[in-house]
Amino acid sequence: MSEMRAPLVAHIVYSFRIGGLENGVVNLINAMPASRYRHVVIALTDCDPDFSARVRRQDVDFISLRLPPGHGVRHYLTLYRLLRRLRPDIVHTRNLAALEMVVPAWAARVPVRIHGEHGWDSSDPGGRSRKYRLLRRLYAPFVTHYIALSVQLSSYLTRAVGVSSARVTRICNGVDAQRFVPAGRRAVAPEGFANDNCVVFGTVGRLQTVKDQVTLVRAFGRWLAGDALARQYARLVIVGDGPQRAEVEAAIAAADVAGRVWLAGAREDVPQLLQGLDVFVLPSKAEGISNTLLEAMASGLPVIATDVGGNSELVVPDSTGCLVPAEDPAAMAEAMQAVFHDPERRRAQRVAARRRVEAEFSLDAMVDRYMAVYDRMLVRAGQAVAAAG
Structure with missing residues (x-):
């Protein structure tokens, strides 16, 4: 008797390039046992070859649909035909940009259609848009089950969109604690940028409005203008690139x-760059559960983060870092100044941040939760589930 072939999951995303959501897909595929599930990644726009190479499994295909802007009914046939050819057992869409593709998945008779909410749309930080709520309600009948990365997103689905709580599972991101590890501060910046006496603050993220690196720069400048010691010894590293680069440069x-x-621009050596920091700052206007924040904590960094989205589910004030209001340079400057002048606090928070990741946000626990949802939904749909190996 031939061995059962593992069910196929089709991950549908808007694009497959450097980003927190996309890193989560990479981590999930790499850590999930090949005997349990097979995978294919479908990008409505394109899959970046360099980023796709982060997926270590050789049996994963990457498909770029290269659909023009304005996805809608006219593109359903393209995906319908692809799904009829691939015959996945599960389609897993992520965020609003890919949500509508549950319709052609339903038409193609894909047994299970899972949708993940990872964070707010860049044009709707906070989920206040009535239009987007209505769109989610429109597509809800075609979704088998939802995965929300934070309590806030889970509440949004049940209260604002009207999805039954029985159809929503919260799964927090996990972090690869073997790849992101603490180390004595490495010299990763250009020569002469920071000496051993400096305290290096840093952030990682695409340079776009929702990530709000401009507020971070303004906070840094505001602080240094009134603190002579900080002007001599404080440094700031901004990793990432994107459409707001000119605004960030102007703010500097x-x-x-x-x-x-x-x-520093867009980089592939983020684990090493995090090891070159003393404090991590996340200035976002909106977040789901930030992969970058978890990676910083795994790297043993104290954190200053805005009190938005799922950040309060990760950061324990006075233990692993602190939370400040979004878009508030004065509050952020005050927090940066306080941790700069308190090396003992930095040392204690480094230890606490790493311990929290190890205890609460392991990659293995995240993968187990995803597989549990996949298994449960397949069984409900009358489909076979691969035995745990």
Whole structure:
């Protein structure tokens, strides 16, 4: 008797490039046993070859549909035909940009259609848009089950969209604690940028409005303008690239901190760059559960984060870091100044941040929860589930 072939999961995303959501897909595929599930990644736009190479499994295909802007009914046939050819057991869409593809998945008779809410749309930080709520309600009948990454997103689905709580499972991101590890601060910045006496603050994220690196630069400049010691020894590293780069550069010039800020650009060596920091700052206007924040904590970094989305589910104030209001340079500057002048606090929070990740946000626990949802939904749909190996 031939061995059962593992069920196939089709992960449908808007694009497959550097980003927190996409990193989560990579981690999930890499850590999930091949005997349990097979995978294919379908991007409505394109799959970046360099980023796709982060998936270590050789049996994963990457399909770029290259659909033009304005996805809608006219594109359903393209995906319908693809899904009829692939015959996945599960379609797993993520965020609003890919949600509508549950309709052609339903038409193609895919048994299980899971939708993940990872964070707010960049044009709707906080989920206040009536239009987006209505769109989610429109597509809800075609979704078998939802996965929300934070309590806030779970509540949004049940209260604002009207999804039954029985159809929503909260699964927090997990972090690869073997890849992101604490280390004595590495010299990763350009020569002469920071000496051993400096305290290096840093952030990682795409340079776009919702990530709000501009507020971080303004906070840094505001602080340094009134703190002579910090002006001598504080440094800021901003990792990432994107459409707001010019605004970030302008903010650096306006704050007169050009020699004290390093714009590192988009990088592949984020674990090493995090090891070059002393404090991590997340200035976002909106978040789901931030992969980057978890990676920083796994790297043993104290955290200053805005009190938005799922950040309060990760950061324990006075233990692993602190939370500040979004879009508030004064509050962020005050928090940066406090941790700069308190090396003992930094040392204690480094230890606490790493311990929290190890105890609460392991990659293995995240994968187990995803597989449990996949298994349960397949059984309900009358489909076979591969035995745990």
